[in-house]
Amino acid sequence: MLTVRDLQIAQGVFELHATFDVAKGQRVAVIGPSGAGKSTLLNALGGYIPSTGSIMVDGQDVSTAAPDQRGIAMLFQDGNLFPHMTLAQNVGLGLRPSLRLNNDEQGKVAAALDSVGLAAFGDRKPGDVSGGQQSRAALARVLVQGKPLLLLDEPFAALGPALRGEMLDLTSTVARDTGATVLMITHAPEDAERAADQVIFVDAGQVEAPRPVSEIMDNPPPALRAYLGR
Amino acid sequence: MARHTQPINTCRVTGPVAAGAVFSLILLALAAVASRAQWPVSFGVADWAALRFTVWQSFLSALFSVVFAIPVARALARRRFAGRQLLVTLLGAPFILPVIVAVMGLLVVFGRAGWVSQGLGLLGLPPLSIYGLTGVVLAHVFFNMPLATRLILQGWQSIPAEQFRLAGQLGLPPSVTFRTLEWPVLRQVVPGAFALIFVICLTSFAVALTLGGGPRATTIELAIYQAFRFEFDLGRAAVLSLLQLVVAGSAAVLALWILPPIAVQMGRDRPVQRWDAQGAGLRALDTLWIGLASLFLLVPLGAIAVSGVMGLAQMPVLVWHAAWTSLWVATLCTCVLVMLALPISIWLAQTQRGGAEALTLIGLAASPLMIGTGWFILINPFASPVQLALVVTALVNAMMALPFAVRILMPAMRQVITDYGRLSASLGLSGLALWQIVVLPRVRAPLGFAAGLAAALSVGDLGVVALFADGDRATLPLQMYRLMGSYRTDAAAGAALLLLGLALGMFWACDAWGRRHVDG
Numbered sequence: 115m116l117t118v119r120d121l122q123i124a125q126g127v128f129e130l131h132a133t134f135d136v137a138k139g140q141r142v143a144v145i146g147p148s149g150a151g152k153s154t155l156l157n158a159l160g161g162y163i164p165s166t167g168s169i170m171v172d173g174q175d176v177s178t179a180a181p182d183q184r185g186i187a188m189l190f191q192d193g194n195l196f197p198h199m200t201l202a203q204n205v206g207l208g209l210r211p212s213l214r215l216n217n218d219e220q221g222k223v224a225a226a227l228d229s230v231g232l233a234a235f236g237d238r239k240p241g242d243v244s245g246g247q248q249s250r251a252a253l254a255r256v257l258v259q260g261k262p263l264l265l266l267d268e269p270f271a272a273l274g275p276a277l278r279g280e281m282l283d284l285t286s287t288v289a290r291d292t293g294a295t296v297l298m299i300t301h302a303p304e305d306a307e308r309a310a311d312q313v314i315f316v317d318a319g320q321v322e323a324p325r326p327v328s329e330i331m332d333n334p335p336p337a338l339r340a341y342l343g344r
Numbered sequence: 345m346a347r348h349t350q351p352i353n354t355c356r357v358t359g360p361v362a363a364g365a366v367f368s369l370i371l372l373a374l375a376a377v378a379s380r381a382q383w384p385v386s387f388g389v390a391d392w393a394a395l396r397f398t399v400w401q402s403f404l405s406a407l408f409s410v411v412f413a414i415p416v417a418r419a420l421a422r423r424r425f426a427g428r429q430l431l432v433t434l435l436g437a438p439f440i441l442p443v444i445v446a447v448m449g450l451l452v453v454f455g456r457a458g459w460v461s462q463g464l465g466l467l468g469l470p471p472l473s474i475y476g477l478t479g480v481v482l483a484h485v486f487f488n489m490p491l492a493t494r495l496i497l498q499g500w501q502s503i504p505a506e507q508f509r510l511a512g513q514l515g516l517p518p519s520v521t522f523r524t525l526e527w528p529v530l531r532q533v534v535p536g537a538f539a540l541i542f543v544i545c546l547t548s549f550a551v552a553l554t555l556g557g558g559p560r561a562t563t564i565e566l567a568i569y570q571a572f573r574f575e576f577d578l579g580r581a582a583v584l585s586l587l588q589l590v591v592a593g594s595a596a597v598l599a600l601w602i603l604p605p606i607a608v609q610m611g612r613d614r615p616v617q618r619w620d621a622q623g624a625g626l627r628a629l630d631t632l633w634i635g636l637a638s639l640f641l642l643v644p645l646g647a648i649a650v651s652g653v654m655g656l657a658q659m660p661v662l663v664w665h666a667a668w669t670s671l672w673v674a675t676l677c678t679c680v681l682v683m684l685a686l687p688i689s690i691w692l693a694q695t696q697r698g699g700a701e702a703l704t705l706i707g708l709a710a711s712p713l714m715i716g717t718g719w720f721i722l723i724n725p726f727a728s729p730v731q732l733a734l735v736v737t738a739l740v741n742a743m744m745a746l747p748f749a750v751r752i753l754m755p756a757m758r759q760v761i762t763d764y765g766r767l768s769a770s771l772g773l774s775g776l777a778l779w780q781i782v783v784l785p786r787v788r789a790p791l792g793f794a795a796g797l798a799a800a801l802s803v804g805d806l807g808v809v810a811l812f813a814d815g816d817r818a819t820l821p822l823q824m825y826r827l828m829g830s831y832r833t834d835a836a837a838g839a840a841l842l843l844l845g846l847a848l849g850m851f852w853a854c855d856a857w858g859r860r861h862v863d864g
Contacts, residue, residue, distance in 0.1 A: 162766050182772030193763045198785040211773045213781060 115139075115295050116159075116263060121167035121321075123151075123158045130154050132167075132321035134314065138262075141289060141296040142324050143306035146316035147341050152299045155321060156265045159297070160188045172262050187261040187294075189269035194252040195240040201251040202227065202236035208255040226254040229291075230284060246277045250284065257288050264289060266298035282309035303342055307331060317341070354778055359691020362684045363699070366743055370710050373718025374589070380721055381582035393559060394567040395587065401477060401556075401563065402545035405484030406538045412485070413492035414534070416637040418526075419630035420493070421500035431638060432497070435490040437645075439797060440851045441844070442804025443550040444821045447483055448828070448840040449644030450474065452651050454482065459647070479555035480563075484548065488541040490641065495540070499533030500526065518626065539599035546592045547711040550806040554825065564588045568713045572811055578721060585714040593709035600705055652841025655834040663839045666823035667846060670803050673738045673819055674850055677802035678795050680742040685749035685794060690783065692750065693757035707747030712740050716808035733812030737819065740808045745798035752794045756787040792858015799850035804843060820846065 115138040123130040130151040136142055144152050158165040161181040169177045169184075176184040187208075195204045205223045206215050215223065227236050230250040240248050249270055256264055270281045282298075286309050289296045297314075300306055306313055312324035317337045334342060387395075420432065438446070453459050454474045461471030474482055503525055511521045552563040562570070564584055571580040692699040719736055723729045729736070760783055768774075768782050784791070806821040813822060820843045827836035 157766075160766070160770065162769065180772070181766070181769040186770075188766070188770050190766060193767055196764065196767070196782065196785075199781070207771050207773070207781070211771055211777045211781070213777075 115172050116297075117168075117170040118159070119168045119170075121155075121158060121165055121169065123154055123163065123165040125154065125163070128154075128319060130158075130319045130321065134321060134323045136295055136297070136312070136324055138295055139289075139293060140312055140324070141286060141310045142298070142312045142314055143310035143327065144297055144299045144314045144316060145301075145303070145306055145338070145341075150316045151319050151321070152316050153267055155316060156188070156267050156297065156299060159263075160184070160186055160265055184263075185261050186263045186265060187256045187259045188265040189252055189256065189267065191268050191271060194269060195248055197240050200237050200239055201232060201243070201247075201254075204240070204251055205236075205255045205258055208257075208259040222258055223254075226257045227251070229257065230254045230288075245273055246281065249273065249281050253281070253284055253288050256294075257292060260292050260294075262294055264294045264296045266296065268299050268301075271301075278305070279308060285309065303331060353694075354774065354783075355687040355691045356694075358687040362687045363691070363703075366684060366688075366703075366746060367706070369739075369743070370706060370715060372722060373715040376718040376721040377582045377585045377714060379582075380578050381586055382579050385583050385586065387583070387587070390559065390562075391567070391584065391587065394562050394564045394584070395591065397477075397556075397561060398546060398563040398565075398591065401480050401484070401561075402542045404477075404481045405488060405545045406542040408481065408485045409488040409492045409541050410496075410534055410538045412637070413489050413496050413537070414530070415629075415633040416489075417493045417496035417500055419633045420497055423627075423630050423634070425634075431634070432494075434641060435494050435497075437641075438487045438490050440800035440804075440847055441487075441645075442800075442806075442821055442847050443483075443487070443548075444554060444806050444824055444828075445648060445804065445840045445844050445847075446486055446644065447551060447554045448651075448824075448837060449648040450479070450483055450486060452647035452837070453644050454479075475555055476558070476561040477556075480551055480561060483551045483555055484541075484545050486640070486644065487551075488544065489637070492537045492541060493637070495537040496530070496533050499529045503529055518623075536599075539595075543592065543595045543599045543708050546595055547588065547708075549711075549713060550821070553806065553810065554828070564591065565711055565713050568711075568717060569811060572713075572717060572720075578717070581717050582721075585711070585717050588711050588714055589709060592711060593705075596705050596708035599708070600701060648837070648840050648844060651834070651837035652844070653838075655836070655838030656841065657838070658832070658835045659838040659842070660835060662818070663820070663823055663827075663835070663842065666818045666820045666839075667842055669734065669818065670820040670843075670846065671850075673734050673741070673809075674799045674803035674846075676735070676738040677741040677745070678799045678850075678854070680739060681745050681749055681798040682791070682795055684742065684746055685753055686791070688746070689750045689753035690757045690761075693754050693761060703750055704747040707744060710743075712744055712805075712807040713811060715740050715743070716811045720812065729812055730814050730817070733809060733814075733817055734819070736812060737805070737807075737809040738802065741802035741805050742798065744805075745794075745801050748797055749794035752790050752797075753787060756790045757783075760786045789858045792854045792856070795858070796851035796854030799854055800847040803850055804847045 116136040118132050118134050121132040128151070132155060144155065146152055154163065157163045159169060161176075161179060161184055167177070168175060171185040174185065195201070202223055203213060205226055206213055206219070209215060209219050209222065224233070224236065227233055230253050232247060232250050232254065235243055235247060240251070243251070252269065266285065270278045273281060282305060285296065285298070288294070298310065306327055310327050313327050313330045314324045315322045315330070315335070315338050330338065334344065420428065451458060451474070454472055455461065456471050456473055458472070464471060507525055508521070511525060516524070547565055548563070549565040549569070552561070552566040553569065556562060556566060564587055568581050568584045568588065571577045571584060716736065720729045723732055764782055764786070768778055773782060804821055806825060809819050809822050810825070818826065820839060824836050824839040824843060827839060
């Protein structure tokens with residue numbers, strides 16, 4: 115469902131090349147050393163930095179589309195919620211940027227908040243809830259957006275290991291409920307094993323094709339072995 | 345295929361249009377002025393005298409402001425005491441204090457019949473006279489010494505506390521600490537503060553109007569006014585305007601090179617622990633400087649309050665009319681300013697092409713009276729400029745406040761783009777929704793602050809309006825000036841207090857609006 119051909123991103127002296135396919139419904143961990151280009155890859159797919167080549171989502175060529183027209187939802191490292199708006203409003207933005215929601219849409223927002231365990235928190239602002247609850251609210255928005263592809267640029271990096279695992283499980287649930295395909299950046303191999311079906315290894319600007327997580331973890335190629343320290 | 349995606353894409357057209365409108369209004373004024381000047385331009389004895397006085401008083405004002413600011417800033421940087429925060433806040437007050445109100449306060453204290461002169465009289469000494477060079481420089485120092493103090497204090501606070509800790513650990517004496525830590529910073533900040541104040545004083549009008557005058561104390565700006573108002577010699581006003589533009593413009597270009605970043609709001613402001621300044625002598629010295637600076641700033645302000653309360657009852661009804669006029673002029677100015685500053689600042693925040701610097705340059709170089717003269721010439725064939733005096737005043741005020749507003753808003757706009765640009769794009773927020781949902785709530789605090797500054801500057805401005813207005817039309821500062829001119833000192837003092845209240849009130853209202861509901 116995601117088809118990337120001859121994607122090239124140049125940022126100063128750094129260059130990134132990618133050609134790969136991801137099948138529908140797969141959860142793919144993007145793994146690799148710092149500075150290898152993981153975030154760059156996701157930002158290019160999302161439409162936030164310029165690139166050449168072609169990106170197809172669900173059979174649509176979105177290479178030149180605006181970020182919101184790509185069928186992609188993305189969670190960033192931080193700044194996923196507007197701090198001056200309530201959690202319900204933040205979720206509502208995923209349905210309608212004008213925030214003029216009808217009853218039906220308000221019901222959807224409430225249901226989404228409920229399904230991430232925030233039913234009672236809709237009126238709170240991000241500053242008044244915990245980091246984990248902020249992550250849940252962001253996931254609730256992903257849920258109402260209902261986009262076919264979800265990109266995670268380490269949105270849970272600031273959470274502790276237990277909470278991070280919980281959020282990854284919740285992400286898997288959300289992805290399953292919406293039928294979304296997921297690309298998530300991670301530094302921890304155990305996260306990949308917990309929440310991913312496949313792994314894309316990125317090293318020095320080269321993006322490898324996805325491989326099943328068990329295969330690559332049991333028998334990592336040399337560069338990945340060096341990165342994992344195994 | 346190549347493409348470029350910008351996280352926030354707004355005001356790509358309105359930003360340049362707004363900036364272009366401001367530039368062209370100024371250029372039109374300049375062209376109109378140039379068309380009236382007699383070519384080749386020639387200067388008379390009085391013009392050279394005005395030039396000499398303008399430069400000399402600016403030099404002295406900048407010099408005294410900076411020289412006195414250094415010890416005060418040092419004392420504030422290294423001492424903690426009750427009321428310190430209040431004093432630092434007060435250092436920002438001259439930004440919103442109407443010039444003519446301050447002049448009134450200085451006259452009550454230092455004038456011929458003022459408190460100091462009365463004290464001298466008891467000792468059998470002659471009274472002070474603060475008209476002429478002394479008064480102009482005194483008023484400029486009153487306004488700019490606090491600005492210099494804030495700029496230098498900022499420089500001082502940019503020295504990391506760890507460095508002073510290290511100096512304390514090594515037991516460095518004060519002189520060595522000064523040489524190694526403080527002098528390098530001062531060397532950077534002080535010339536910039538000096539240059540900024542020098543340029544500001546070059547185009548100062550209201551101080552020269554009220555305290556200067558005569559062949560020995562006329563600035564170029566005042567000479568423009570006199571040529572226009574008393575001789576109605578548009579040709580001479582035009583020539584003087586060009587002279588003013590050349591002088592202030594070239595000084596502003598020079599100053600911009602060494603200009604420190606103008607932070608109108610103080611960031612985290614706390615004194616650092618100093619191990620080198622614990623001696624009793626240094627403590628006494630710092631206390632003395634802080635005391636002197638506080639007296640110099642507070643006594644004239646207190647004088648306005650005291651004499652104003654007594655004068656309130658003596659105010660003619662004209663003063664209330666003028667106050668109402670000032671209120672709507674300032675409101676119009678603030679609205680125009682906001683309409684200009686928002687698109688320009690977000691456009692500049694996206695493009696980063698030194699646009700803010702160019703705007704600041706124009707703001708420093710273009711004198712309000714030059715623009716006023718130009719517009720008078722432009723409007724005159726079509727309509728009565730007198731009828732439009734108040735609208736023109738509001739517009740010129742807005743343009744004068746624009747560089748400040750853009751400098752205040754731009755960091756916040758950059759922050760919005762960095763923090764929420766991608767999120768907004770991913771949600772498809774654009775146009776009006778982007779402004780309503782993302783930008784305005786995020787820049788509300790600096791917007792309120794900038795609007796407050798503009799309102800206060802406008803309500804207290806005595807510039808273009810003095811050029812245009814007739815007997816039927818007056819803003820409060822102009823009315824107050826007329827009262828002073830007709831020796832109705834008590835009524836003028838009452839008007840000063842009213843004006844002060846209006847300026848502070850408008851600033852407070854805008855700033856409080858900005859601070860309300862700010863979270864995250």
